[in-house]
Amino acid sequence: MAPAPAPAPAPVPVPVPEAKPAIAPPPPVAPPAPLQPKPIEKFTVAAREKLEAPQPPEPQATPAPPTQSTPTTNASPAATDAPPQNVMADPVPAAQPFPAVIAMEHAAEPEFIVPPAPSEPTPAIAPAPEDTNQATQTPADQPPPPPVADAATPAERARQEADEAARAEAERLEAERQARARQAAAQQEQARQEAARQEAARAEAERQEAERQASARQAAAQQEQARQEAARQEAARAEAERLEAERQANAQRAAAQQEQARQEAARQEAARAEAERLEAERQASARQAAAQQEQARQEAARQEAARAEAERLEAERQASAQQAAAQQEQARQAAARQEAARAEAERREQDARRDAARRAMGRQLDEEAARRQAAEAANRLSPSVSSLRRGRLFGRADPNAELILYAEAWTRKIHLNMAFNAVRELVKQPHTKPLVTVAIRSDGSVESVTFVQSSGVPAIDNAIREIVLSHAPYQAFSPALRRDYDVVEIRRTWHFDSAIRLY
Structure with missing residues (x-):
């Protein structure tokens, strides 16, 4: 009795690459990192438990050569690994380089769990070399298996079932890998779109900042222009005020000069009028003086004639007066002699009584007498007597x-x-x-x-x-x-x- 064939070893877990969005600077986009093997471990443990289930006894078969048994034993893992390799080998559109974006925190990395294998036990039968080569092909390229003859042996059926299970598992894994690849591509596209959005936001922020700075510069330029315009207007206003002040000063000077000229003209006119008036007065005075001189000459001639007449009359009067004066003097002297004789007689008679008084009065009495005589002489020549x-x-x-x-x-x-x-x-x-x-x-x-x-x-x-x-x-x-x-x-x-x- 031939020994029972050993159960086929469980397929080795193959790490499935996991897509991670790149937070680092986008250009160039880093390739997706390999997925954690944890989901595959769950699958392999379940598959191993199912595969290690007791198998029905198989008919004895001729053992395969050692050189051919090794690939048969590893056929299932090879078949399992082949589809992901072909899928990963598919060209992925290269991500466009993006400028540096702001790093943002993302959610935790997604964990993909492979569902357990079907409940049917799958016999672990190593596939033939040609089957292994066929298993390395992708399910899409592999033609459908030929129908198995009803007259196949149980071992052949078990091997075919194992191949079918391995192929189904490979298809499932390929579908999962493609799903993960699509999810990774979607995540990369989402990351690219997020990076593009962040870049657009950054560009928009930069544009807004540039616009703000441009607006600020424009506002500063406008303020500077307004300040310069205000300064220019202030300078123009000051210049206008200065010119207005100069104009007013010139107008005042001109008015003062005009007023001075008017006053000078008025003064000259007044001087001319005064000169004319004085000349007229001088001429009138000259005419009047000439008339007065003529009148004075005539008056002088008249007075001279009158004076000559008066002198003649005065000479006659004086001669008469002298004669009368001589007569009066003779009479006075005679009266004086008589008065002197009388006075002498009286003096002699009154010598005893007036001797003291005469000595007291002395010369003062003589002077009073002289004054009286002068007064008497003046009275004798009074206007009533004189002509x-x-x-x-x-x-x-x-x-x-x-x-x-x-x-x-x-x-x-x-x-x-x-x-x-x-x-x-x-x-x-x-x-x-x-x-x-x-x-x-x-x-x-x-x-x-x-x-x-x-x-x-x-x-x-x-x-x-x-x-x-x-x-x-x-x-x-x-x-x-x-x-x-x-x-x-x-x-x-x-x-x-x-x-x-x-x-």
Whole structure:
């Protein structure tokens, strides 16, 4: 009895590559990393349990040569591994390079679990070499198996069943691998799309940042342009204000110059009008002066004729007056001799009684007598007796203006003289203010000096008389004054302080 064939070894777990999305920089996309063998372990344990189930006894068969048994034993794993290799060998479209994107955290890597094998026990029969070669082909390229003859042996049927199970398992694994490949491709596409989205987001963010920076630069440029425009406008405004100020200053200067020119023209016009008026007045004055000169000449001729007549009459009058004066003097002398004789007689009679009084009065009585005699002589020559026309000014007011002017001129001459030195020591004596009347003829000579009120000091009275006579002759009468008067009597009060003052 031939020994029972050993059970076929369980297929070796083959790691299935697992697709992982690349988070690193996309260009170039890294190939999918191999999947963890954990799901395959679950499958292999279940398959091993099923494959290690007791097999029905098989008919004895001729053992295969050792060289051929080895590939038969490993046929199932080879058949299992072949489809994934062919599938992985399929060209996958190369991912387009993407720029660097922002790394984002993804969910945990998916874990793929292979479902357990079918519940039917599969005999572990090593396939023939030709079957192994056929198993290495993809299910899509392998033709359908030929129908098994009914007259096959149990061992052949078991081997065929094992091949069928291995082929089904390979197809299932291939389907799972293709599903995982599609899922990995989908994940890669999703990762690529996510990377593209992130790149688009990054590009959009960069574009927005560039736009923001461009907007900021544009805003800064606009602000700078606005600042420059404001500065330009401010400079233009300042320049306009400066030009306006210059224009106003020029206008003010022009207005001032125009006003000055107008005033100068008005002044020149006024000066011209004034010159014309003065010229007219001068001509009128010249005509009037000529007329006055002619009138004065005629008046002078008339006055000269009158003066000659007056001098003739005056000579006659003086001759008559001298004759009368001589007669009066003779009569006076005779009366004086008689009076002297009478006085002498009386003196002799009253010598005893008046001797003391005469000694007391002395010279003062003689001077008073002399003054009385002078007054009597003046009274004898009064206007009632004289034929001369006399003007009297006893104050400072008179209807005749020429008389007032002549008196003021005579008073100024006394004021301005240096004769005060002659009376400086005399006026220190106690005295009263003398009231003196000075008679001046028309030719300026002094006719008489009469003391209406004496100073009480004979020396002061004599000094006043000497001052009046020392400044003669005075100014001659004007023609107008001469027409009215021949003699002018001026009465003034004499006052002495630091000068001689007449009031």
